[in-house]
Amino acid sequence: MITLTSVTKVFGAATNPVRALDGVSLAVDAGEIFGVIGQSGAGKSTLIRTVNLLERPDSGSVSVADRELTALSDRDLLHARREIGMVFQQFNLLDSRTVRGNVELALEVVGVGRRERASRTNEILELVGLENKANQYPAQLSGGQKQRVGIARALASRPRVLLSDEATSALDPETTHSILQLLKSLNRDLGLTILLITHEMDVVKSICDSAALMSGGRILEQGRLVDLLAQPGSQLARGLFPLGELPDGNSTVIDVTFVGLSSARPVVARLARTHQLDVGLLGAAMETIGGAQSGRTRLELPGTIDAHTAAISDLRAQGLVVEIVRSGR
Numbered sequence: 001m002i003t004l005t006s007v008t009k010v011f012g013a014a015t016n017p018v019r020a021l022d023g024v025s026l027a028v029d030a031g032e033i034f035g036v037i038g039q040s041g042a043g044k045s046t047l048i049r050t051v052n053l054l055e056r057p058d059s060g061s062v063s064v065a066d067r068e069l070t071a072l073s074d075r076d077l078l079h080a081r082r083e084i085g086m087v088f089q090q091f092n093l094l095d096s097r098t099v100r101g102n103v104e105l106a107l108e109v110v111g112v113g114r115r116e117r118a119s120r121t122n123e124i125l126e127l128v129g130l131e132n133k134a135n136q137y138p139a140q141l142s143g144g145q146k147q148r149v150g151i152a153r154a155l156a157s158r159p160r161v162l163l164s165d166e167a168t169s170a171l172d173p174e175t176t177h178s179i180l181q182l183l184k185s186l187n188r189d190l191g192l193t194i195l196l197i198t199h200e201m202d203v204v205k206s207i208c209d210s211a212a213l214m215s216g217g218r219i220l221e222q223g224r225l226v227d228l229l230a231q232p233g234s235q236l237a238r239g240l241f242p243l244g245e246l247p248d249g250n251s252t253v254i255d256v257t258f259v260g261l262s263s264a265r266p267v268v269a270r271l272a273r274t275h276q277l278d279v280g281l282l283g284a285a286m287e288t289i290g291g292a293q294s295g296r297t298r299l300e301l302p303g304t305i306d307a308h309t310a311a312i313s314d315l316r317a318q319g320l321v322v323e324i325v326r327s328g329r
């Protein structure tokens with residue numbers, strides 16, 4: 001649904017250029033929620049703004065819903081942008097307009113008639129749970145309600161894609177949760193494809209199907225969360241399941257990741273029994289990630305890694321992902 005190919009964007013003077021996007025390629029499937037995560041300055045905002053060409057790339061191409069936006073004339077681009085809604089961290093509402101007025105504005109600018117505007121706005125306000133707030137002004141709303149107006153406005157032109165630029169960063173944890181759940185239900189009920197940027201792993205964990213990790217204008221990793229969890233060495237997978245620091249010592253330490261049904265199996269007990277091992281449990285986490293029940297366990301095994309090749313092969317044969325965090329001495 002969204003494809004970025006080798007997109008580059010450089011800011012600043014030629015003497016001191018900032019490569020905000022450095023050959024970024026990204027593929028977001030129709031109907032999924034895709035999260036781009038990275039630290040401040042990684043290039044996330046620039047990336048999301050190139051998807052609707054608020055920011056025009058210096059090179060590379062951007063396609064949304066099978067149309068290459070980078071090849072369109074300005075007039076055709078205006079039309080194509082109706083397929084793409086966007087929500088912002090600071091809501092960007094007009095204070096002088098009511099909730100209804102803010103949502104209707106998005107329809108006025110694309111020439112939708114008065115009656116159609118009113119009926120569509122009623123429909124959308126109900127969808128975001130604001131039917132009772134239609135005549136209030138932004139100053140009378142909480143942060144979460146303001147973001148619901150922002151989402152309603154973004155949905156007014158019935159887009160197929162929603163871009164979310166840190167939509168929950170200005171909200172408290174409880175409100176964040178309710179807005180994320182709203183995005184999830186819009187994704188499910190309307191088949192809306194959502195591309196969001198965030199600096200919080202919890203946002204990725206709670207609603208995303210896929211994710212990309214950005215740093216220094218580049219994508220370091222991307223994919224479906226269930227696939228990343230099964231990929232040894234994945235930084236995203238480590239972020240989804242932080243297991244803390246390694247203990248001191250000379251023991252062997254392994255991380256065992258379970259994706260899907262295998263998580264229910266008594267892996268540790270079986271390992272201890274079959275291989276007569278004194279297994280130490282250093283950490284464990286269990287989550288539903290990307291729609292699958294997943295877990296990661298950090299185990300400490302006595303002695304060197306060479307003593308455990310049979311046990312590790314056995315775990316891998318069961319479909320578990322084993323990563324050797326430290327080879328004992």
Ligand SMILES: Nc1ncnc2c1ncn2[C@@H]1O[C@H](COP(=O)(O)OP(=O)(O)OP(=O)(O)O)[C@@H](O)[C@H]1O
Nearest residue numbers: 011012018020038039040041042043044045046047
């Ligand atoms: N209009 C601009 N002019 C000059 N430099 C810019 C501009 N926009 C972004 N940059 C620079 O590009 C780099 C990427 O910025 P960007 O805002 O995309 O990162 P980000 O990951 O969204 O960060 P944050 O989470 O802090 O918003 C940064 O070094 C930033 O200073």
